Amino acid sequence: MTTDTTQARPTILYVDDEEMACKYFARAVGSEYEVLSAISADEAVGILRAHHARISVLVTDFRMPGRDGGDLLRQVALEYPQIVRILVTAYADKDMLLQTVNTGEVFRILEKPIGVADVRDILRLAGERYRERAVRRQRLMAIDETLAFLAHELNTPLAAIANFALGIESRVGAEYSAPRQAEIGRAASAMHDNAQYCLAVLSSFLQSVRSSTGVVQKPGGGQDVSAGALVASLLDTYPFADNQRGWVNVEMQGDFPVPTLPNCVALVLSSVMSNALRALSGVEAPSLRFVVTAGDRPEIRIADNGPGIPPEVMDRLLVDPVTTHASAGGSGMGMIFCNRVMQSFGGGIRIVSASGAGTTVTLDFPNFKNRMHRSDR
DSSP states (O other): OBOOOOOOOOEEEEEOSOHHHHHHHHHHHTTTSEEEEESSHHHHHHHHHHHTTTEEEEEEESOOSSSOHHHHHHHHHHHOTTSEEEEEEOGGGGGGHHHHHHHHTOSEEEESSOOHHHHHHHHHHHHHHHHHHHHHHHHHHHHHHHHHHHHHHHHHHHHHHHHHHHHHHHHTTSOOOHHHHHHHHHHHHHHHHHHHHHHHHHHHHHHHHHOOOSEEEOTTSOEEEEHHHHHHHHHHHSOOOTTGGGGEEEEEEOOOEEOSOHHHHHHHHHHHHHHHHHHHTTOSSOOEEEEEEOSSSOEEEEEEOSSOOOHHHHTTTTTSOOOSOGGGTOOSHHHHHHHHHHHTTTOEEEEEEOTTSOEEEEEEOOBTTTTBOOOBO
16 A cells, blocks of 8 residues: 655644633634643643643643643643643733743743734744654664664674583583584584674674765755665675675665664664575575665665565564574564664665565665655555
């Protein structure tokens, strides 16, 4: 199915104990915003608990029976800090507002009677502030996910290395038979493979942070890293084993800028390629192909001719920690992380695979030129 990401109207929660004031506010801004109304602080809290994910701005009167607007603002600042908070007050309240402003983190104060033009101007500014907070929150979440992913992906193979090392150490000094020597050789090989994976993850991520090449100029003079440059940097810095580099081909059907989280995207590319290289181990004529496509629907495809992914794993791959590499220290968290990183800036991951028929992983990117992203699901 093809979907369009045209945004719904922003949602505002307006709180005033006078129902006529609520109706007036809704009429004044209802053409541009979805307005939810409450006539008390307690009713507002109930609405927030049910709908906080879509509410971007809270506008509340100060003087209300029971809990006043200042109390509500303080609770919202604590429990829903992403919501931009605006206080409505009469002139007579001004001497009482200092504590409310200081503890409720109020964005703006509207003075009664409310003017429609003033409300619209302040709501526009509040919307900009909310979007800034949302972007910052997404970036922090991506950084958190990145650090968690690095810790997980490195701890597992390093633990395997430590276990193999202990096993080898316990046999030092023993008289080795041919089967025992072969066993030690296999353990050493597994140690090498796990260590190589650690090096690949670290090298790709650090190189993407430090790299200053492969940039695309913005009209305003800034710079973006291009998708092609990310792929090239990955292939230049990845510590391939043996002749693995010869398995990889790149097809450029157009290039596009990656202005959002390029370092995290580089880590996603590294993780997907590492999985593909593992899958190709033992394949008679291994092939791994990167395809970069620009246009209305920018994407990077990574296709291999490996054994494919079993259906019972495919169905859960992006939502549950499942893996086809358990024997090599994997536990399936990598693809979940990759999908979350791509989703954090409006992209996504699609996977097509069948047992014995190879796997294609597609990284979908939003079209930043017209701020519209479509994806097949």
